[in-house]
Amino acid sequence: MSRIGKYPVNIDDKATVTVSGQTVTVKGGKSALTYVLNTKITPKLEGKTVVLSRADDSKESKSLHGLYKVLIQNAVKGVTAGFTTSLEMHGVGYRGAVNGKKLELSLGFSHPVIFDIPEGIEIKVDKQTTVVVTGADKALVGQVAAKIRSFRPPEPYLGKGVRYVGEQIRRKAGKSAGK
Secondary structure (H helix, E strand, O other): OOOOOOOOEEEEOOOOEEEEEEEEEEEOOEEEEEEOOOOEEEEEEOOOOOEEEEEOOOOHHHHHHHHHHHHHHHHHHHOOEEEEEEEEEEEOOOOOOOOOEEEEEEEEOOOOOOEEEOEEEEEEEEEEOEEEEEEEHHHHHHHHHHHHHOOOOOOOOOOOOOOOOOOOOOOOOOOOOOO
């Protein structure tokens, strides 16, 4: 049996979960997330918990069992509390600003980098150098943060670039003086 999938998903008081066939919908105060499960996994709503059971003991069924359990658990946490990832910009003149549904970044290029904010994601810029990505879908928050970081990843010599808050950059020594 799957070690993760065998445990039920507890539903918070602020969230409502509906199960119809293979579709699980999680609704909360700010948003709603919907997952369509594989036919090998059967969801069942039992009071304030969601129990997932699998059809057989194949390797694929076992892996899907744990996957869907964690996805539903993250959805419940996401619609109630949300997920947040913070990025910081290091470098002279590196700054960001939110204009409507676009994030505008100055990252040392000859042009500003414009990023369209996807639906379900909220981006705030604090002190012009800290970008905070917030949303209900954990995977989407991580994907957006990784995309913003990819515009100018931190480089190993000076440490300039966009990095996650608390990320340690492995620094390299520069050129050494000649003889």
